[in-house]
Amino acid sequence: MEDTAAVAGTTDAFPRVGGIMHCEGVPLPELVARWGTPLYVYSQGAIRERYRELDDALAPVPHLIAYSVKANGNLGVLRTLAELGAGCDIVSGGELHRALMAGIPAERIVFSGVGKTVHELAAGLRAGIYAFNVESEGELCALSDLACAMGTRAPVALRVNPDIDTPTPHAYTRTGHAATKFGIAAARARALYNIAARMPGIRLRGIDVHIGSQILDVAPFRDALEYVLDLAHDLRQAEVDLEFLDLGGGLGISYEGGARISAAEWAAEIVPAVAETGLKLVVEPGRFLVGESGVLLTRVLYVKEGGGKRFVITDAGMNDLIRPSHYSGWHAVEPVQAPGRERVRVDVVGPICETGDFLALDREMELPKPGELLAIMTVGAYGFSMSSQYNQRPRPAEVMVSGDEATLVRRRETVDDLVAAEMDL
Ligand SMILES: Cc1ncc(COP(=O)(O)O)c(C=O)c1O
Known part of the structure; x- marks a missing residue:
């Protein structure tokens, strides 16, 4: 050419x-x-290349790249990522349906969102997804009751709101500060973990944060990680058993031809501290991959x-x-x-x-x-x-x-x- x-x-x-x-x-x-x-x-080449860049950067720790389906749920896109080993992050029963249709294994699916209905929670339980990222006490109770009624336990991470002011290009894409509807208030998180640990239908599995979208600076991710590590430490002291840390999505791309987040540089700030915990790292990138x-x-x-x-x-x-x-x-x-x-x-x-x-x-x-x-x-x-x-x-x-x-x-x-x-x- x-x-x-x-x-x-x-x-x-x-x-x-x-x-x-x-x-x-x-x-x-x-x-x-x-x-x-x-x-x-x-x-398709660009999607594959970006997935591999992130997968390589996270290689030092056990990890799950849970592609955020909301970014682009086309079955062709999902199948492309499924073939590479991706899981996904869903926010509705419709996205669950799509993800399973595209061949994403249920055990690689995390279910986020502030307003999951009982039907959606039941569909996730029936499918056997990896985790529900629970965003309120009400949702936690509903999920526990439902899981008991279905004779199972729901795998859960609590999505906590670390109250971090994140610089994103638009207010609508900031989700990590206290005044947003997202997550469980930082002050309530430890108490709710202790309650959840005793609920008959809940099996605690992780901690989840998602602070916003189109973030071009590593610092807010570092702040979120610090918050999560602190919480994980306290929960271990309280003998709450965890398996993973989910840092959400938000990695920024280049719209105007300038710099984007480099997966390697991002991972260099995040991965060593996660490795020390021995926990699995889950990330939920959408925009960055597609x-x-x-x-x-x-x-x-x-x-x-x-x-x-x-x-x-x-x-x-x-x-x-x-x-x-x-x-x-x-x-x-x-x-x-x-x-x-x-x-x-x-x-x-x-x-x-x-x-x-x-x-x-x-x-x-x-x-x-x-x-x-x-x-x-x-x-x-x-x-x-x-x-x-x-x-x-x-x-x-x-x-x-x-x-x-x-x-x-x-x-x-x-x-x-x-x-x-x-x-x-
Ligand atoms: C819970 C959650 N995870 C992941 C994402 C994906 O964000 P991004 O496309 O910026 O990576 C979003 C987007 O809003 C989200 O709400």
């Missing part, structure tokens, strides 16, 4: 060859010709000017990718075929009837023409998984690329899909 240069992000899965962006060995316009737009495209592996391809419909602004209107909108609108998420917008025009400032907006419907605001880029293709970069995590059918728009198709081969891993929804679950009055 000649004339090859990586585009935004730290993955080289989307090279340009002769000016045309590819995913691995496949030209993106070919995928659009087959499956249309908007279209999510994932590089975020940089995906692009969203969209076609420019119209270009117009108004109010001193230039708008590039695309056929993908906030229903397809909500991160820019919901989290002020920044994604590089690249022409699929670089036309070499002058750069101007534009808002890249979707067709949805909301002023908050945009993919990029006040962005300097080569002015595209109607009909041309744009790639919204770094959307492998919290892209499709947060999409909706708002404005009655069928959700996009998803394609997985490996080398020169592309596989449709989710067909485009149809207008019939939009009404399939509804009944006549």
Whole structure:
């Protein structure tokens, strides 16, 4: 391949060859010709590479990489990770169903979330998952009662809230400080462990924290680990038997082409102290494993000017990718075929009837023409998984690329899909 240069992000899965962006060995316009737009495209090689990087970094300790399904639950993505030995972190009965379907063994599944229903708890027990990350006293009691009724004991970690202020790009992705709904208050954690140790339906197995998402600094993880180690020490003194420490997810990636968390550097700060405990390390990365592996391809419909602004209107909108609108998420917008025009400032907006419907605001880029293709970069995590059918728009198709081969891993929804679950009055 000649004339090859990586585009935004730290993955080289989307090279340009002769000016045309590819995913691995496949030209993106070919995928659009087959499956249309908007279209999510994932590089299987990029997912595998990122998993191996983390797996290698954690090699000195017994560990479980429990991929956070909420980041991207496509069965193709889950199967790719299952083949590498991943487990997963789920937050609903639907995610449990998906994970088992994809071949993730139940004994590698941890179940997180503040509001698990009795049906969801029962499904987890029936499946024989590795642990429930319990987030309240009420949930603990409900789980114990249910397990007794089912003639079993539920494997449990308490998710504790260490009250750590974590620098993430948006307030909605901070989960480790006391004022959030997540976890059990630090002041209550020891007492609740002692209560749980005596509950007939509970088998205590670990300690869990998750402090937030898109964290680019190792320091908050170190603080969370320190908190967890302290708690583990006290619980050992109280003869509470533990098997694992779960440090959650949150490892940050590169959205603007800058640095991301290096698994090796992260692990160097975490692994030695975990090794001393002899406990297994569980991590729940989502974004880190899949975020940089995906692009969203969209076609420019119209270009117009108004109010001193230039708008590039695309056929993908906030229903397809909500991160820019919901989290002020920044994604590089690249022409699929670089036309070499002058750069101007534009808002890249979707067709949805909301002023908050945009993919990029006040962005300097080569002015595209109607009909041309744009790639919204770094959307492998919290892209499709947060999409909706708002404005009655069928959700996009998803394609997985490996080398020169592309596989449709989710067909485009149809207008019939939009009404399939509804009944006549
Ligand atoms: C409990 C839990 N674990 C893991 C994750 C994954 O986070 P990330 O994608 O930042 O790694 C999340 C995301 O919010 C979460 O809530």
